[in-house]
Structure formats: C-alpha cells, structure tokens
Amino acid sequence: MPRATQKIQTISQECGDCPIRHRAVCARCESDELNLLEQIKYYRSFEAGQTVVWAGDKMDFVASVVTGIATLSQTMEDGRRQMVGLLLPSDFAGRPGRETSAYDVTAATDLVMCCFRKKPFEELMLRTPHIGQRLLEMTLDELDAAREWMLLLGRKTAREKIASLICIIARRDASLQLNATDAELRFDLPLTREAMSEYLGLTLETVSRQVSALRKEGLIITEGKRQIVIPDFDRLLEETGDDSDGGFLV
Amino acid sequence: MPRATQKIQTISQECGDCPIRHRAVCARCESDELNLLEQIKYYRSFEAGQTVVWAGDKMDFVASVVTGIATLSQTMEDGRRQMVGLLLPSDFAGRPGRETSAYDVTAATDLVMCCFRKKPFEELMLRTPHIGQRLLEMTLDELDAAREWMLLLGRKTAREKIASLICIIARRDASLQLNATDAELRFDLPLTREAMSEYLGLTLETVSRQVSALRKEGLIITEGKRQIVIPDFDRLLEETGDDSDGGFLV
DNA sequence: CATCTGATTTGATCTGTATCAAGGTGTTTC
DNA sequence: GAAACACCTTGATACAGATCAAATCAGATG
Structure with missing residues (x-):
C-alpha cells in the first residue's frame, strides 16, 4: 500500500440509501x-x-x-x-x-x-x-x-512548497478514488500554474521553475498537459520538509 | 470613537450570574x-x-x-x-x-x-x-x-506584516478592555520579537528593523519595554495593505 | 554598584524569489 | 492549416529579507 493512502479513512463512501452522496x-x-x-x-x-x-x-x-x-x-x-x-x-x-x-x-x-x-x-x-x-x-x-497551510506559507522554501502541494493533492486524490493500487501514483493536477502560485504564495514563474526542477530530478514525471506520476512517493515526501512521520489530517 | 473599536462586539461581557466569565x-x-x-x-x-x-x-x-x-x-x-x-x-x-x-x-x-x-x-x-x-x-x-493570516503570510511585505500584527493586537486588546476611549490607543505588546517573527513568518532581525522603521516614521511610539502607542490608527491601517474598509473578523 | 543575562538593535553581506521580457507549446476557431 | 489564444517555460536582472556578526540596552542578581 503506497504511503499516500495510509491513515486516510475513506470520506466519499456512499451512505446507505442516502441520496446525498457527499x-x-x-x-x-x-x-x-x-x-x-x-x-x-x-x-x-x-x-x-x-x-x-x-x-x-x-x-x-x-x-x-x-x-x-x-x-x-x-x-x-x-x-x-x-x-x-x-x-x-x-x-x-x-x-x-x-x-x-x-x-x-x-x-x-x-x-x-x-x-x-x-x-x-x-x-x-x-x-x-x-x-x-x-x-x-x-x-x-x-x-x-x-x-498546516500557514506553516507552508510562512516557513517553507519554494521547492518544499511545490513538493508539498503535489503530495497534498495526490493524497486527497487517492482518498477520493478508491482504486488506489500498489502501483505508482498517477493523477490529474487540476490547477493551472497561476492557481498553484496563488495557493503557495509564489509567482507563477517560480512555480514553473520548481516543477521543472523536480521533473529534471526524476521526482515527478509529467505526462501531457496536467497528468502527474509520482514514481516514489516517499522520496517526494522528503522534499516537503514535513515530519517524515507525516501525521496528515483530513 | 477610534477605528479600532468599531465593529467589535464585546466578547468578554459577564454572563449574568454565570461563574464562567469567558x-x-x-x-x-x-x-x-x-x-x-x-x-x-x-x-x-x-x-x-x-x-x-x-x-x-x-x-x-x-x-x-x-x-x-x-x-x-x-x-x-x-x-x-x-x-x-x-x-x-x-x-x-x-x-x-x-x-x-x-x-x-x-x-x-x-x-x-x-x-x-x-x-x-x-x-x-x-x-x-x-x-x-x-x-x-x-x-x-x-x-x-x-x-486572514494566510493572506498575511503568503502575500504581505515585512512592513505590512508588522503593521498588521500591531493593528490586530490593538483591536483585540481594545475589544477586551472596555475602557476604550477616544484618545490614542495605548497597549501592551505582549510578544517578544522572536514570538512576533514566528507569528509573521519572518526572522527576528527583520521584525526589529521594521518596528524601528515604523517608530522612526512616527506611525507608532514605543514606551519602555513593551508598551506601544498608536497616535493615528487609520494611518497605521494604511500600512497593512488591507482593504481600507477592513471588515475585520474577530 | 558591578556584573551577568536575555532581549533587542544595527550593520554588512548573501541569496532566494520577484520582476521584466521573450519565446515555446498545445488547442480552438474559422 | 493558419491564426489566435491561453498556458507554460526559460533567461537576465533586481531586490527584499535572510544570515552572520557585533554592539547596545534593560532588568535581575549578588
């Protein structure tokens, strides 16, 4: 089981015959x-x-x-x-x-x-x-x-911010889609560079540069426009600056 | 009535004969x-x-x-x-x-x-x-x-951060102490430079420099160790970068 | 009163990110 | 399939704030 899906209780389970499924x-x-x-x-x-x-x-x-x-x-x-x-x-x-x-x-x-x-x-x-x-x-x-976000905004470097955001989205994506497998993580990054920069308190140029850097180092693989693959989640996690134990909430 | 006390409903009112007064x-x-x-x-x-x-x-x-x-x-x-x-x-x-x-x-x-x-x-x-x-x-x-704090951390300059923090504390102080008068605002800044830097996502040196800058420009007056006087709250508010209308919450 | 201590200020320098600018890529439209 | 458009990447440079270092200040302690 990949790290991303640990400690995440499924939040989108259907609820009996409840017609409201969220x-x-x-x-x-x-x-x-x-x-x-x-x-x-x-x-x-x-x-x-x-x-x-x-x-x-x-x-x-x-x-x-x-x-x-x-x-x-x-x-x-x-x-x-x-x-x-x-x-x-x-x-x-x-x-x-x-x-x-x-x-x-x-x-x-x-x-x-x-x-x-x-x-x-x-x-x-x-x-x-x-x-x-x-x-x-x-x-x-x-x-x-x-x-958690405040810590990111106040104290993390641009590189750590990018790595954190990708991990956050990967985790939440994994918890929504119940098809989480043992394989590498693959998901849609549904934000533009501009949206990412607004999330992270950076400029869109810095976001672009840091994403490129992570790609060049093989920490992430980008496929097509927005698809992202994380070959080794733990390795990316190390770039976030977060506690390795990463007791993530939500 | 000074700006700081507008829109603040008193939150520490005693509650009838309730022994828990907060x-x-x-x-x-x-x-x-x-x-x-x-x-x-x-x-x-x-x-x-x-x-x-x-x-x-x-x-x-x-x-x-x-x-x-x-x-x-x-x-x-x-x-x-x-x-x-x-x-x-x-x-x-x-x-x-x-x-x-x-x-x-x-x-x-x-x-x-x-x-x-x-x-x-x-x-x-x-x-x-x-x-x-x-x-x-x-x-x-x-x-x-x-x-609000995330906006401060992600997008404000050091100077704006300091001005914001002083205004936030002045406001909350004013809302706690019911002795708010028309006079200038005077209150205790109860945080060390280090605590301020942890609040604002800055180093303590930068905090010190920016506080000095605001003092030299007459936007704040420091008396003794921790006492602060704000001669003109509106003028300080302009340095926060916040919407002038400042619909401040809590 | 002298000394010690922790907090603060100030200075000099370095660096990460912003800014300004140009070029590239993929998609839609006609 | 050319043009237009939105989005993204990359480069050169500037600057705000970090870092390293030293001096000053205000209380506390003996």
Missing part, C-alpha cells in the same frame, strides 16, 4: 432529515474559470462540492491574491449565519455543487443537532488544514 | 448545564515561556484562556517554527474528539487557563447542543482568522 451531510443520516434536505437542495454547474460568488456578494446558500474543484481566494486592493481554501469533492462551502461571502469562490475546473438554501438549512441545523456536529468536525478539519 | 461556554448558559461545567472545570497557571503541551503529547482537556496569552506553534524537523494560533483571554484551545495536541501550546505571558476534562466535556456537548453550536461559531471565527 460528505457534507450524509454521515449518520436519518430518513426524515433527508427528506427535508432533499426539499431544499438543488444543483448548480460552473465552467472552469467561472466565478461562483465574489467576496462581499450576497450568498444565500451553503453548498458542497459534488465534482470538480473550487477555490476560495482573497484579493488585496492592488491585486495580490492568496488562495485560502481548496474544495475537492465532498468539501463544504459557506458559513451558516453569514449573509455575504468573505472570499471569492471560483471554479478551478468544471464544477458541480449541491446547494442548500441557507435559511431552511439553518432551521434544519437547529432541529437536528448532528448536522451541526458534523459541520463542527468538518470545520475543525479545515482549521487543521489551514494551519 | 467566551468559551458562557453564552446562553442555563443553570443546570453550568452546574455540570462547574464540576468538571479546574484552573491551571503557567509562567511566561512555559510549555502547556508539546505537539503529539496527550491532551486530556479542553480549555479557555482566562488571563494572559497562549500560542499554538508548529515546528519542522530542522527547527523552523511557525505560529498558527494566538489565544487571548476568552479564546478556546483543544479539539473535542482528539487525543493528542497537534501543536505546541506555549504561554507567551503569564497565563491562567480554565480547563475542562475532555471526556465529561464531550458528554456534556452531546447532551446540550448549544455548547456545540457555540463551539462551531468559535471555530468558524478561528478559521476566518486563519485565512
């Missing part, structure tokens, strides 16, 4: 709540590059990613941008009790979200505590991820 | 729950510099800061350190459902914490949903703060 609300579901959820849910699709909401805009729903990738970003007056959230399938977006979005939400790839109108969702939360409990767990996970 | 659990309290909380709470004191728990150590309590300042930090193998949490009075530490601490928790100043043994606290959470709701709110606030 992490947000499917855990421990009971039929009456599900009926209520069913009634207030609807799907929205976005093309890669489209903006879901702008920071400051009204956001009258909460949502969970069904397929594709969404990003949360902050922008400074002069245009400097920092990504602050990366939402993969089953991740949750939106804050109960807040009227407007605090971040730009953007579709990094083609994207389908399952939305719940906020008002009824909040009412449902009040009535069914375990939805709130689930949300608390997820928020705590996100907070841990944010803190 | 934010963690005092909101919306009812007497029977309080009795239960009373039974499982105890206080612990630490001297400045002492470690509360090391990352990876067993942590069988959750706690809220009563007085003083605690920090959460991550350390890399080679010793690089990044602060990932700054806990002021009324802030909460510890994660229900986790056995060990994910971070080093350190007393930045002399510190008193109000601790709740984890097991009974978790049981209480199950029985009284609004404690969980309160915790969810607080966790969401922390996540927002972490994301």
